[in-house]
Amino acid sequence: MKQYGIGMDTGGTYTDAVLMDLETGEVLATAKTPTTHEDLHVCLGRALGLLQEETVFDPEAVMRVAVSSTLATNSIVEGQGADVGLFVIGLDKHFELPVAAIRQVTGGHTVLGEEENPLDVEGLLEGVLFFRNKVDAYAVIAAMSFANPAHEKVAAKAIHMVDPRPVFCSHEVSDRPGFEARAATTVLNARLMPKMQAFLQGVGQTLADYGLEKGLRVVRGDGTCMGAEEAVHQAAGTVASGPAATAWFGAGSVASGEALVVDVGGTTTDITRICHGRPLVDPHGSRIGNWDTHVPAVSMVTVGVGGDSFVRTGREGLLVGPERATPLCRMTDLRPPQEWMDAKENASCLRAVDTGHGEDPLWQLLHEKGPMAMGELGRVLELPDVVLRDRLAPALQKGWIVRAGFTPTDALSVLGMLPFGSREASVLGAEILARDRQMDVDSFCRAVLHQVSMVIEDAIVDFLVRLETGKSFSAFWPDRRSHGFLDVGFRLKGPIVGIGAAASLLLPAVARSLDAELILPEHHGVGNAVGALRIAMDGLA
Structure with a gap:
């Protein structure tokens, strides 16, 4: 059989x-x-x-x-995830981690596993009462818990007595020294668990x-x-x-066993390295976002640009990503872009998804009134843009509300490279944004695709330089393309293997710029x- x-x-x-x-x-x-x-x-x-x-x-x-x-x-990449309350036991140190808040309590062990100070259970429980109803999960890291996790285990049981939400302890996800990397690993596990x-x-x-x-x-x-x-x-x-x-x-x-694999998705582009026929794997821990962790993973870099990256214009020029938007050509139930779209506060439109989340006031408003431009929604609610974005984040993350806007997919549609959805909607959106940049529509769309190619190319160069030197080339020279007299380019010694539906459309320009062969497998x-x-x-x- x-x-x-x-x-x-x-x-x-x-x-x-x-x-x-x-x-x-x-x-x-x-x-x-x-x-x-x-x-x-x-x-x-x-x-x-x-x-x-x-x-x-x-x-x-x-x-x-x-x-x-x-x-x-x-x-x-999009800065989403559960709200986490972090308890740090036995170390008085400031951490830059994606948490709602941090509470430090006395305790911890020595490198030999001997108790250095008793665990302050009372202070821990005070912290739980503070966090309760404000966080979705807890992360706990104690000094030298890889040698003796006793204080983390006690803390987890104490937290569960007061709040049933998930608790993640560092000894469960890492058995190695390195306090900050263990903390980041634990926090990221807690943030990602609900998804x-x-x-x-x-x-x-x-x-x-x-x-x-x-x-x-x-x-x-x-x-x-x-x-x-x-x-x-x-x-x-x-x-x-x-x-x-x-x-x-x-x-x-x-066949050579040497290549760079570039996967162009809708939200992100992932870059990995093939060496001697196998992906390079960093067994010591990967860098996830801005944090070094103890998570073993293929050596890679992820950049927040893809076919559905949100395109907008502003003082900084033309920006693509890292936020994602549904392409205009796919949002057939929206009003025509000229009725709501501009290049400033109304560059995107929000729509409620019909899945019944009436407890969310933003979803309820959009469900009742229909799709609304971002700026229009802010005026109705009398909320400044920053506050509105914070309020929208959970609903966008859960998919209750979707954002529509101009994307590289729309640019491909306008240029006739992707016969997909409503080209008319893409053209109307391009006209509005192109006018703001004082460009014609075709030139604007090509500029969007060029921006995507540059972001991917820079990510490739930075990734390869970091593999060899441990340092970031883009941090060393962020403005290399704008030098008035010096022109610097790079050439790959091996091919680029393109993956993803958009690879055949977005990677040829990258391969040409890096003088590399582009392979698109079956x-x-x-x-x-x-x-x-x-x-x-x-x-x-």
């Missing part, structure tokens, strides 16, 4: 799926569908349904389902609906796999999940999903 495997990848913009014959490795069917953040069950089910439409297969013959995702990566939990609940529900309950594995960022329950508690381990899957797919696409549009299954089945895990 035939045996099949299914690989799935859920990104910030699209969800991909592939069906593979496990004996021959042949990809029998592929699917790509927009990611429905408000209900992941919808897009996952749609992807599996598309596979069944393309080829008939018996669910009982599916022996393995492998899942990768860039949702955790995108959450960090990973919701994602895997959607995966489990969808697989059950299709009779595919057996064999589920989740791809880690280092190219290994884990079960769903472990993935929730080790959520930070999935941060490079998508890039790891992409890297393994790309590794099989170059099924490169769903390379993450293919790579996820290969990791699960080829003995790499």
Whole structure:
């Protein structure tokens, strides 16, 4: 009897799926569908349904389902995640971490595991009472807990006695010294847990609906796999999940074994390095966002630019990303852009998704009145822009409210490079933004695509220089392109393997600028999903 495997990848913009014959490795069917953040069950089910439409297969013959995702990566790039209350035990030090607040209490151990000071349980409980109803999860890190985690374990039990919200302790995610990296690893696990939990609940529900309950594995960022329950508690381990899957797919696409893999998604672009036929993996810990961690992962960099990056103009010039927006050409239920859009406060429009979140006042207002421009919504609510953005962040993160605006996808549509959706809406949006820049529409759209190419090119250069020297070239010379007399360029010694649906449109300019060959393998549009299954089945895990 035939045996099949299914690989799935859920990104910030699209969800991909592939069906593979496990004996021959042949990809029998592929699917790509927009990611429905408000209900992941919808897009996952749609992807599996598309596979069944393309080829008939018996669910009982599916022996393995492998899942990768860039949702955790995108959450960090976009500054999203759960609100975390951090307890630091035994160290009086300031931390720059993405937390709601930090409470420091007495306690901790020596490097030999001996108690240095008793744990201040009373101070800890006072902190919990302060945090309760203000945070979604707790992170706890104690001095030298890798030698003796006793104070972290006591703290976790004490917190649970007062507040049932999740608690993440550093000894559960790292057994190595390095206080700041352990703290960052713990905090990121806490911030990402709700999104990973919701994602895997959607995966489990969808697989059950299709009779595919057996064999589920989740791809880690280092190219290994884990079960769903472990993935929730080790959520930070999935941060490079998508890039790891992409890297393994790309590794099989170059005979020389040397290449750079560039995955252009809707929200982010991920860059990894193939060396001697395998992705480079940093076993000591990856840098996630602005923080060094103890999370092993493929050596990579993620930059907040992709096909659906939000384009706006301002005093700084033309800006692309890192925020994501639904392209105008895909938002057919909006009023025409000329009725609401301008290049300043109304460059984006907000719409409520019909999933019944009446408890959210912003969702309720948009649901009742219909889509509204950003500035218009601020005037109705009498809120300044900064406050409105903070209020909107949770609803945008959960997908209850979606933002529409001009994107590189719209620029491709205007230029006739992507026959997708309503080109008229893209043209109208381009006219408004081009007028602000005193440019014609075609020149403006080409400038948007050039900006995307420059961001990706700079990320590639910075990534490779950092691998060799540990230093950032862009930090050393951020304005190299604007030098009045000196022209500096780079040339890659190996090829670029392009992954993602937009790779064939956005990467040729990058390859030309870096004088590199561009390889677009078969099924490169769903390379993450293919790579996820290969990791699960080829003995790499």
